[in-house]
Amino acid sequence: MGTLSLPVRLALPAEAPAGGVVSLRLLLQHPMETGYRIGEDGARIPRHILTRLRVSYGDRVIADLTLRPAIAANPYFALSFIADETGPVTLEVEDDRGATLTETRMLTVVP
Amino acid sequence: MFPSVRVQRLPQGGLTLALGLCLSLCLSCSAGAAQSGLAYLGEELRALQADPFANPGLLWVDRGTALWQAAPAPGVPACASCHGAPESLRAVIPTLPRWNPATERLENLEGLIRQCQSARQHQPPAPYESEALLALTTRLAHGARGLPLSGAVAQEAAPALARGEAFFRERRGQLGLSCADCHERYAGARLRGDRVSEGMINGFPIYRLTWQTLGSRHRMFRWCNEAVRAEPYPFGAEPYLELELFLRHRGAGLPLETPAVRR
Numbered sequence: 001m002g003t004l005s006l007p008v009r010l011a012l013p014a015e016a017p018a019g020g021v022v023s024l025r026l027l028l029q030h031p032m033e034t035g036y037r038i039g040e041d042g043a044r045i046p047r048h049i050l051t052r053l054r055v056s057y058g059d060r061v062i063a064d065l066t067l068r069p070a071i072a073a074n075p076y077f078a079l080s081f082i083a084d085e086t087g088p089v090t091l092e093v094e095d096d097r098g099a100t101l102t103e104t105r106m107l108t109v110v111p
Numbered sequence: 112m113f114p115s116v117r118v119q120r121l122p123q124g125g126l127t128l129a130l131g132l133c134l135s136l137c138l139s140c141s142a143g144a145a146q147s148g149l150a151y152l153g154e155e156l157r158a159l160q161a162d163p164f165a166n167p168g169l170l171w172v173d174r175g176t177a178l179w180q181a182a183p184a185p186g187v188p189a190c191a192s193c194h195g196a197p198e199s200l201r202a203v204i205p206t207l208p209r210w211n212p213a214t215e216r217l218e219n220l221e222g223l224i225r226q227c228q229s230a231r232q233h234q235p236p237a238p239y240e241s242e243a244l245l246a247l248t249t250r251l252a253h254g255a256r257g258l259p260l261s262g263a264v265a266q267e268a269a270p271a272l273a274r275g276e277a278f279f280r281e282r283r284g285q286l287g288l289s290c291a292d293c294h295e296r297y298a299g300a301r302l303r304g305d306r307v308s309e310g311m312i313n314g315f316p317i318y319r320l321t322w323q324t325l326g327s328r329h330r331m332f333r334w335c336n337e338a339v340r341a342e343p344y345p346f347g348a349e350p351y352l353e354l355e356l357f358l359r360h361r362g363a364g365l366p367l368e369t370p371a372v373r374r
Contacts, residue, residue, distance in 0.1 A: 007174055011164050029170040031323075073323035074167045 006030065006093060006101040015108045016083035022107065023080040024055065030095065034069040050095045053077065057107070058087035083109050145362050148308040148317075148373055151299070156320075160372040168249060168318040168370020171242075171325050175250025178243060183234050190247070193231065197254040204255035205367060208356045210268035217271055217352040220248050221327060239346035245325050249316045252369035260313050262363025268356065275357025278350055284341030290354075305374060310335075311362040312355065314371025321374060328355055 007029035016022045028050065035047025047069065055063040062081050086109045093101040149157060160166055179197055182189040194200060208219035218226070224247050225236035237244040264272050279290040293302070294310030301307070315328045326334075329351050333343035344350050 007170050009164060009170060009173065025164055027165055027167065027170060029167075029174075074170060076165055076167075 006095070006099055008093075008101055008103070010091065010103060010105070012089060012105050012107065014106065015110050018083065018109045018111060020083050021080050022083045023078060024089070026053075026077040026091065027074065028077075028093065028101075029074050032069070032071050032073045032075065036069070048095070048097060050075065050093060052092070052094050054092040055079065056090045056092075057081060058085055083107060085109060145311060145365055146309055147311050147313055147362075147365050147368060147371075149314065149368060149371065151306045151308040152373070156372050156374065160368070160370075166318070166370060166372060168316070168325055168372065171246045171249040171316070171370065172253045174242070175246035175248075175253075178246050179250060183228070183232050187232050187234070190227070197250050200251055201255040201258060204252055205258045205359075206261045206263065208352050208359065210265040210271070212265075212267065215267070217268065217349075217356055219328075219347075219352060219355055220251060221329070222347060222352075224248065224251075239327060240330055245316055245327065248327065249325060249370050252316065252367060255367050256369060257366050259364045259366055260359050260362050262360050264356065264360055271353045272356055272360060274350070275353035275355070275360075278354045279357055279361075284336065284339035286339040288339045290335070308373075309362075310358070311365055312358045313362055313365040314368040314373065316369060317371045317373045319373050325370065328358075 009025075009027040011023075011025040013022060030050050031048055032050065033045055033048040035044070035049075037045045039045045049069050049071070050067045053063070053065040053067060054061060063079050065077075067075075087107060088104045089107050091101065091103045149160065152160070163169075176197070179190045182192070190197075204220065207223070208217045210216075211218045221239060221244060224244060228234045228236045237247075282289045282292070290310060293307050297307050298309040299306065312328050312331075315331070316325045317331070318325050319331075322330075327346075329346045329348075332351050332354060333346070336343040
């Protein structure tokens, strides 16, 4: 299945009709600290953000996002695509401190 | 949900919209039954709280489920080893904080978990607002979702309840505001772009957008105290336990909503 070092909630149906629209929903627990805030001790709070989110379906990359500091903590992502083949849907997430998440789910196309 | 604007005709014939609004707001908060903070949210946040996937507090519910099952160290029982499913404690949650006759003190959910961690699991108790304690409290309270807050207070806790109410009504801080000033007298009125809620505690721990994370009841008390520029008490302090007891009593009947989403 993959390494899970980031708490995540992932919703993806296991089956979809051929040509049907599939929606993928993703909720990640992450501080998304911008690096611009000053802490109580007067020092800058170091940046700690997610930097990349990639979703592939079969051998195609269907979403590849570069993430920036202006995203709220615990971000939520949703995307939809058309189910045209049975294959793995792979999610890859990384942050700027080396935490990664790789998760694969099978999507079966039913006639 | 909110009282509609009432346009009143004064004897001299002038229409005073503002006065009518003020009056109807005040009447509604003193006369009506207790209302959850949920009622003071906009459409979108209410939908987010109700979403069984996207409510961000559910991340902590998931983590709490995992922590509940896992032994904190080898040879030490997991929470589940003694208690079974988290739902087995659901009847207790709406009665917290409660009077413990053995220690003759009030105990809340955080305190009970910490006590179990040190006495039964022989671990250093997780501090307030640590991810572990938030996850466990959220998981347990989530298991009791829908149950009404209990209004029952043990005879021995009557003085604590009275002190809790006194705390609620006492003006404090440089701004000289009591809890009751905002959350009773002006509940429903606008404070900048926000609507002041009744300060009910049936949704805790809450996912608060201002914090971008989850927080306990005592974090909210501390936040509110700081907002009126008063020195906050430490987490788990006696005055906060008494306030928590009073607020449970005051909100009796409100269904638990954990994890609630608030602004």
